[in-house]
Amino acid sequence: MSSSLVLSKDAQVTHTTSNGTTTPDGTTVGVTVGATTPDIAQTSRNARNAQDAQDAQNSTIDIAAQPAGVTDGPTTPAATTPAPATRRTGTVKAAPVPPRLTTTVPAEYVHRAALAEVFLTGCEKTGPETYILTGQWPRAHTFFNTLDGRHDHLQACETFRQTGIYLAHAEHGIPLGHHFVMQDMTMTTHPEHLTIGSTPTNLTLHTTLSRPGRSPQFTITLKITDPQGQTLSTGYGHFTCISPAAYHRMRTASNPDNTTDPTTHTLKALVHTPTHQDPSIYGRVHSRDLVLAPTHQPRTYRLNPHPAHPVLFDHDGDHLPGMVLIEAARQATYPHPPTTQLTHTQTTFHHYVELTTPTTVTATPPTHTRDTTTHTVTTHQNGRLTHTTTLTHTHSQR
Known part of the structure; x- marks a missing residue:
């Protein structure tokens, strides 16, 4: 995704005279009725004299002092102090403050x-x-x-x-x-x-x-x-x-398959196998929320998320999102004691989890204290550790 900065067009300058007429350069002019009108011709002569003096001064600037290869931009007009605004009498009603x-x-x-x-x-x-x-x-x-x-x-x-x-x-x-x-x-x-x-x-x-x-x-x-x-x-x-360029270099160098450019992969490369499991055995209500498939090894699963899941895969990508891995860790530790709540996760992402490589999810046996139950869950691809999450469930207060 790219972004751009849109700059506004040059602001137009408006001048004002006593009768609201338009000057030769196309600017509108007018002044407050009843104010003393200055001698416009005298003002014009004074302005020309001041400009001639400024031009003479500018002509003495040493051109060699300007940086090489730099094109001078338009000179910014000097700021002028505006005339005091005419005060109106009477009570001005304050505008209501809009709600936030x-x-x-x-x-x-x-x-x-x-x-x-x-x-x-x-x-x-x-x-x-x-x-x-x-x-x-x-x-x-x-x-x-x-x-x-x-x-x-x-x-x-x-x-x-x-x-x-x-x-x-x-x-x-x-x-x-x-x-x-x-x-x-x-x-x-x-x-x-x-x-x-x-x-x-x-x-x-x-x-x-x-x-x-x-x-x-x-x-x-x-x-x-x-x-x-x-x-x-x-x-x-x-x-x-x-940056995108650095990301591409990093992803290509760390690809465990070394056969294809992983940044060219999309979610279409992720293979999902329906398992027809009861979602409640993983603490979920909907089958679409399941991200694990069972294996013949105890506490060992195959990562199996559905690429069309509207939350876990909110947008396309070339690797499995971290939230999928944390959810896999939670499901791999279910059922935990029914009187506990998940209160703490500590997650480290060691390597990208590729879409095209089978992923094994393994949970350690739980450890217990008086108030907590703790598991550590890891994911591996081709024998390489890709992610670790330690989960702590705390017993509900009695």
């Missing part, structure tokens, strides 16, 4: 195709590296949902992803068309504050986004609160922005 309207940020700035998948609504810069954004989570989402009527942990992960991309574009000037390489993401949610109410959940996102100088590497921290000030989620992570 809510809309989403541009979908292109969060790399979404569907406006319904944009969760951010505004942004205010509060310091050199700090921002307060606003957002909203819908009451009913087609994918980011839970069986017990709460906002989804992965919805917080997606909001985190959108925040980093938006700030890089809107506040740091990263061009549209650049690629974002997410290196790691750690998210914590608080289920006791995620219950869906009778209205959409309005969000305040307290964010820090830093980069060393003009480096393409970014560090982001985030805290999401609701209108009551309760913390819904916190997170931090790292990502890198790279």
